[in-house]
Amino acid sequence: MSFRVDDLVAAAERIAKAAREAKDELNAQDGRLGDGDLGITLDKGWAEATALEVDDPDLGRYFLALSKAFQRVSSSSFGTLLATGLMAAAKGTKGRNAVEYHEVTDLIAAARDAMMARGKGELGQKSVLDILDALAIATRDLNDPGDIAEAARQAVEVSLETFRNQPAGLGRARMYGEASIGLDDPGMLATRHMVNGLISDNSAP
Amino acid sequence: MKKILNDPAAYVDEMLEGMIAAHPEIYRMAGQRVIARAGAATRGKVGIVSGGGSGHLPVFTGYVGKGLLDACAIGDVFASPSAEEMADSMRAANGGAGVLRLYGNYGGDVMNFDMAGETVAFENDIESTTVLLADDVASAGPEEAGKRRGTGGMIFAFKTAGASAERMDDLETVTRIAQRTADNCRSLGMALTPCTVPQAGTPTFQINENEMEMGMGIHGEPGIWRDQLRSADAITDEMMDRLFDDIKLADGDACSILVNSLGATPQEELYIIYRRAATRLQDAGARIVMPLVGRYATSMEMTGATITLCKLDEELETLLKEPCHCAFWTVM
Known part of the structure; x- marks a missing residue:
């Protein structure tokens, strides 16, 4: 099975809706470990992404346009990291009109690696990178959108659970040290909202 | 807050409008919050871009x-420009070579400029390189010199790299010149009173009359010590001692300051x-x-005030003395 630009456009709409609904909650969660604007970053970025005029079937160019939407509206580090992940997906799908679902795992892994390099982060530091790593592993060898959606949902929850009681090791949250123990990482929570939005019709993307 | 402005939210855009109105022969807008040289990019010349937050003019x-x-891409006061603005600055500067x-070592700026470089490489086939200024000795020790912030050293790097690009050196050469200049610069600052970011409305730090x-950063980042105000000579001696500790000057070495x-x-106190x-x-x-x-x-x-030392070899000295012209600095 494969997905095309039309599927991604519909997926972006679902993520944008989830981001809009989560805005205030995410701002409040980010306010405990960051500067409290993560909900705004996410909402603005996906609103911009869903306002794009799409008339090109090339998946690479669509992912590039998504990346540029985040580059345009946000100069915050999380916005730039998302733009980086989307750019990695653009490179992985350049010149193609359809991508098989079993390639989703590779796209997530490429995004994880590019974001790791840009943010100078490592796995195990309680960040969006850990949740992407869990997603890449959970979706490996799956080719059915329903299976991928369920695996992704579980991976997100397990990842949050695993890291909740560890201190933050990356970004602004790291400065809170021991005080970050017991609190979910805001970037991981943002990713949960995006993933849950994405799979809200029980398919992926 | 006591400032001459119309609307804090319009501070940067109105400043840019004024700058371009005053010097149309030098500057033009090349996008939202992107300033480029008047006229088109010179074909075959390496382009040099910088960027960062407003509030540091020149x-x-x-x-x-x-x-x-x-x-140049410019953000809000003390805030990074967006990656898109940085990408637009690179497109405006691109002459095909x-x-x-070339900019200061600040986390947000680095992440966004790297993103911008990746975008223009993917979309426009523009090759690009990075040189970061990390010259503020107060911001990290010599063993962590790569973590230092960029300050006054960038003036020297703009000048030597700019002269190198102007004589049509290739990207590798211009990058090498900029890197060597950055490696040869050391800066240190000290502050007496804070400033106020228009959109925040309150001073960046508190300090007694x-x-x-000593060692404060250009955004009010904490320094090395805070104490009674000392004489100009005592302040200067300490700053020079700390700079000499970090960069060795041999007898007869050329150095700009x-x-x-x-x-x-x-100016009097300077x-x-x-x-x-x-x-x-x-x-x-x-x-x-x-x-x-x-x-x-x-x-x-x-x-x-800040003091920057830039140790010069023969090539850097020649490039430093080459002509340049902007609204704030002319070398004939």
Whole structure:
């Protein structure tokens, strides 16, 4: 099975809706470990992404346009990291009109690696990178959108659970040290909202 | 807050409009919050871009001009520009020979400029390189020199790399010149009073009437110590001692020096600092080349000064003396 630009456009709409609904909650969660604007970053970025005029079937160019939407509206580090992940997906799908679902795992892994390099982060530091790593592993060898959606949902929850009681090791949250123990990482929570939005019709993307 | 403005949210855009209205022969808008040299990019010339937050004029936008920068992306006061603005600055500077990104080592700026470089490589096939200024010795020790923030050293790097690009050197050469200049610069600042970011409305830090802070960063980042205000000679001696600890000058070495106002400190006091600093350089056996004394890299209306030393080899000295022209600095 494969997905095309039309599927991604519909997926972006679902993520944008989830981001809009989560805005205030995410701002409040980010306010405990960051500067409290993560909900705004996410909402603005996906609103911009869903306002794009799409008339090109090339998946690479669509992912590039998504990346540029985040580059345009946000100069915050999380916005730039998302733009980086989307750019990695653009490179992985350049010149193609359809991508098989079993390639989703590779796209997530490429995004994880590019974001790791840009943010100078490592796995195990309680960040969006850990949740992407869990997603890449959970979706490996799956080719059915329903299976991928369920695996992704579980991976997100397990990842949050695993890291909740560890201190933050990356970004602004790291400065809170021991005080970050017991609190979910805001970037991981943002990713949960995006993933849950994405799979809200029980398919992926 | 006591500032001459119309609307804090319009502060940066109205400042840019005024700059371009005053100097249309030097600057043009090349996108939202992107300033480029008037006229098109020179075909075959390496483009040089910089960028960062507003509030530091002439850094960054002011140094767009002949023999200096080709374009610049500018953010809100003390805030990074977006990656898209940075990408637009690189497109504006592109003459087909590649683009050097030359700016200060601040986390947000680095992440966004790297993203911008990746975007223009993917979308426009523009080759680009990066040189970061990390010259503020107060911000990290020599063993972590790569973590230092960039300050006054970027003036020297803009100048030498700009002259190198102007004589049509290739991207590798311009990058090498910029890197060597950055490696040879050391800076240190001190502050007496804070500044106020228009959209925040409150001072960036608190300090008592009779106190100074040694080593403070250009956004009010904490320094090395805070104590009673000392004499100009005592302040200058400590700054020069700390700079000499970090960069070795041998007898006869050529060295340029920048004594820079953070905004509110008057030219008179800069010359009082320079008087002592020049003596110290001469005592160390250095040959002073093209000293700069004035407002080159500011922090709004902060009171205080920075000193930058730039050790020069023959090639860097030649490039430093080449002509350049922008609204804030002309070398004939």
